[in-house]
Amino acid sequence: MIEICGVSKSYNRGMVKAVDGVNLTVQNGEIFGFLGPNGAGKTTLIKMITGILNADQGSIRINGQDIRENPIEAKMQFGFVPDDPNIFSRLTGIEYLNFMADVYGVSPEIRVQRMQKLLERFEMSSAAGDLIQSHSHGMKQKIIVIGALLHNPPVWILDEPMTGLDPRSSFDLKEMMREHAEAGKTVFFSTHVLEVAEKLCDRLAIINKGRVIFCGSLQEIREHALENQSLENLFLELTENE
Numbered sequence: 001m002i003e004i005c006g007v008s009k010s011y012n013r014g015m016v017k018a019v020d021g022v023n024l025t026v027q028n029g030e031i032f033g034f035l036g037p038n039g040a041g042k043t044t045l046i047k048m049i050t051g052i053l054n055a056d057q058g059s060i061r062i063n064g065q066d067i068r069e070n071p072i073e074a075k076m077q078f079g080f081v082p083d084d085p086n087i088f089s090r091l092t093g094i095e096y097l098n099f100m101a102d103v104y105g106v107s108p109e110i111r112v113q114r115m116q117k118l119l120e121r122f123e124m125s126s127a128a129g130d131l132i133q134s135h136s137h138g139m140k141q142k143i144i145v146i147g148a149l150l151h152n153p154p155v156w157i158l159d160e161p162m163t164g165l166d167p168r169s170s171f172d173l174k175e176m177m178r179e180h181a182e183a184g185k186t187v188f189f190s191t192h193v194l195e196v197a198e199k200l201c202d203r204l205a206i207i208n209k210g211r212v213i214f215c216g217s218l219q220e221i222r223e224h225a226l227e228n229q230s231l232e233n234l235f236l237e238l239t240e241n242e
């Protein structure tokens with residue numbers, strides 16, 4: 001469960017208000033989609049949830065652990081896939097995964113099993129021995145996803161996770177997200193692909209200029225929207241420039 005209460009964040013000494021008084025609760029057992037135009041504040045909010053940035057105002061708890069007050073306990077609750085997979089490029093995939101397993105205290109026996117299973121699932125078993133800098137964008141993305149899941153976190157936080165993945169890997173990841181939610185755990189992800197959001201999410205929020213302008217289930221969207229209005233039309237209408 002992720003609880004976001006009254007969170008705001010400005011950049012450049014208050015010149016850019018990136019996130020403006022956001023309240024959201026992501027329940028256990030749900031896939032929650034986070035949508036919004038470029039620059040709406042999605043990544044900024046995700047960086048605050050994951051403790052990369054401090055909020056100017058408000059509080060965030062992950063499975064009851066406050067990210068500011070108990071950062072280590074809070075971070076043990078989630079696995080995070082950032083929007084940019086260009087990290088640790090001079091390590092091999094396997095070195096990176098072992099590093100992640102060390103950070104999260106995953107025992108040698110368990111890490112080997114999980115790595116094997118995940119590398120096979122994403123067809124990365126042979127490429128994982130190569131330097132990350134030699135990987136394609138999608139391969140880097142897969143290694144990051146595997147690294148984020150090695151400690152078996154109850155909460156998944158994914159910033160545009162499908163970007164660069166081929167159709168099979170994207171399908172597999174979506175299936176894994178569904179399995180995770182069905183096991184009573186939490187998935188929070190941002191996306192620009194409305195079809196994915198429509199098919200995958202139990203609930204979603206649309207953010208524009210730092211504010212949540214819609215939050216609800218697909219059912220509620222259909223009730224909110226005009227007859228037969230698609231998520232695309234609703235998105236365009238809600239995020240239209242004044």
Ligand SMILES: Nc1ncnc2c1ncn2[C@@H]1O[C@H](COP(=O)(O)OP(=O)(O)OP(=O)(O)O)[C@@H](O)[C@H]1O
Pocket residue numbers: 011012016017018036037038039040041042043044045
């Ligand atoms: N490090 C930074 N310094 C200054 N301004 C920033 C910084 N990062 C983001 N911003 C600004 O904050 C606002 C929100 O950006 P953010 O990256 O959170 O948007 P986003 O919704 O993730 O967009 P996208 O869909 O393009 O990924 C934008 O106006 C952006 O210019």
Ligand SMILES: [Mg+2]
Pocket residue numbers: 042043044083
């Ligand atoms: Mg972003």
